[in-house]
Amino acid sequence: MPVTISRARLKALLAQEDDLFIKNHPKSKELFERAKASLLNGVPMNWMVRWASPFPVFVESASGAHFVDVDRRKYLDLCLGDTGAMTGHAPQATVDAISEQVRKGLTYMLPTENAIWVGEELKRRFGLPYWQIAMTATDANRFAIRLARQITKRPLILVFNWCYHGTVDETFITLNNGAAGPRPGNIGPAVNPAVTTRVIEFNDLPALEAALEPRDVACVLAEPAMTNIGIIHPDPGYHDALREMARRTGTLVIIDETHTICAGPGGYTKAHNLQPDMLTIGKPIAGGFPAAAYGFNEEVAERINANTDRDNADVGGIGGTLSSNALALAAIRATLGSVLTQEAYDHTIPLAERFTDGVRSVIEEYELPWNVTRLGCRAEYWFRPTPARNGGEAASATDSDLDRFMHLFALNRGILMTPFHNMALIAPGATEADIDYHTQVFREAVKALVG
Numbered sequence: 001m002p003v004t005i006s007r008a009r010l011k012a013l014l015a016q017e018d019d020l021f022i023k024n025h026p027k028s029k030e031l032f033e034r035a036k037a038s039l040l041n042g043v044p045m046n047w048m049v050r051w052a053s054p055f056p057v058f059v060e061s062a063s064g065a066h067f068v069d070v071d072r073r074k075y076l077d078l079c080l081g082d083t084g085a086m087t088g089h090a091p092q093a094t095v096d097a098i099s100e101q102v103r104k105g106l107t108y109m110l111p112t113e114n115a116i117w118v119g120e121e122l123k124r125r126f127g128l129p130y131w132q133i134a135m136t137a138t139d140a141n142r143f144a145i146r147l148a149r150q151i152t153k154r155p156l157i158l159v160f161n162w163c164y165h166g167t168v169d170e171t172f173i174t175l176n177n178g179a180a181g182p183r184p185g186n187i188g189p190a191v192n193p194a195v196t197t198r199v200i201e202f203n204d205l206p207a208l209e210a211a212l213e214p215r216d217v218a219c220v221l222a223e224p225a226m227t228n229i230g231i232i233h234p235d236p237g238y239h240d241a242l243r244e245m246a247r248r249t250g251t252l253v254i255i256d257e258t259h260t261i262c263a264g265p266g267g268y269t270k271a272h273n274l275q276p277d278m279l280t281i282g283k284p285i286a287g288g289f290p291a292a293a294y295g296f297n298e299e300v301a302e303r304i305n306a307n308t309d310r311d312n313a314d315v316g317g318i319g320g321t322l323s324s325n326a327l328a329l330a331a332i333r334a335t336l337g338s339v340l341t342q343e344a345y346d347h348t349i350p351l352a353e354r355f356t357d358g359v360r361s362v363i364e365e366y367e368l369p370w371n372v373t374r375l376g377c378r379a380e381y382w383f384r385p386t387p388a389r390n391g392g393e394a395a396s397a398t399d400s401d402l403d404r405f406m407h408l409f410a411l412n413r414g415i416l417m418t419p420f421h422n423m424a425l426i427a428p429g430a431t432e433a434d435i436d437y438h439t440q441v442f443r444e445a446v447k448a449l450v451g
Helices: 007-024 026-035 046-050 092-104 113-126 137-152 205-212 238-249 267-271 298-306 310-315 326-338 342-365 391-396 400-411 432-450
Strands: 059-063 066-069 074-077 130-134 156-160 173-176 179-182 197-200 217-222 252-256 278-281 292-296 371-375 378-382 423-425
Touching: 007 026, 007 400, 007 432, 074 432, 092 326, 113 130, 113 267, 113 292, 113 326, 130 137, 130 326, 137 156, 137 217, 137 252, 137 278, 137 292, 137 298, 156 205, 173 197, 173 391, 179 197, 197 205, 205 217, 205 238, 217 238, 238 252, 292 298, 342 371, 342 378, 342 432, 400 432
Parallel strands: 156 197, 156 217, 217 252, 252 278
Antiparallel strands: 059 066, 066 074, 130 292, 173 179, 278 292, 371 378, 378 423
């Protein structure tokens, strides 16, 4: 019979782990107290309040798969900036390219030869012939949506329940008892996103057909496998059906590879031969430096050009003064050329398999009603017996206290997991010993929980 976690025991364990963290991080605590006088809530970006610890760890330096905090404690980093540092910290080729470009100038609002190399490489990896460069994946998604609306002359977009595509207003929408509305925590929405967006569950083909049939949806914006509410794989044939329905109804398909680049050098798109009309990607492509890209197939590019007003190119809501700056393009070229290579994935994907096997062995040993799943070099465990098929199923299994304990227990023993869920991303600098250490700590955490 599956084990039931005692809530009283969990509460007591959390208190012990809080005390241990405070004891071992005096310098971080001192800096946090100082930060509260000038930074809202003591952090420079509001997401940083979501760490499991009583206050954030302040980082001193990082290299490869590890970082050191101001208290001189070393950590295995399985968060990696929530994918931004998927390359590992400070990859040498990217650092060298950035250092060289800094001496030549950072931004010109003019192209460099690096831009051509990047466009050609993105075309080779993902199969889409034309590209543009942005600062973040949020920007890339926002720009792609604008272009989709412009060329289809349709008002709506379609996303999946509990999706995540950066801070794009229209994607902060969920289903609550079947009704669409703002996602919990959605701060100051200009309008109810139900005005601009349809939302359905992932892997629900009848709902997909019903949503597209009115032919008023400009685009479907989708991760090819959901990653921000647990790893949720598409059912067999789902993407083929999505592609067929979209073509039949004149709807564009935008694939967001920002997290699913973990599947291989060409992301999930290349690995599974998807046929998107547009593709967006950000986070790791510049080794942690802010940069993103969005690409188009031939037909979409022709339609964009047919609707382009050159005289108003700078006020159309697409681009930005720092987009496609010379420094970002130098970083992208170095990262794609020398860091996010097939050789890197040949190292990290087997380590993610080892991570998954280790976690699964503990789950089975203690008969926990949990599951673990993997996508490329990314793995994640979730507090439900079987993998979820959609965001609603995954969200219903969220357990904030248990989640916080697992994160804090690992952090106190030198392992950083992604704060928003139990995800591990494997950097090229990680080793088998690193992964086995996580399995050891995971087992200790479970043993403490079950008594």
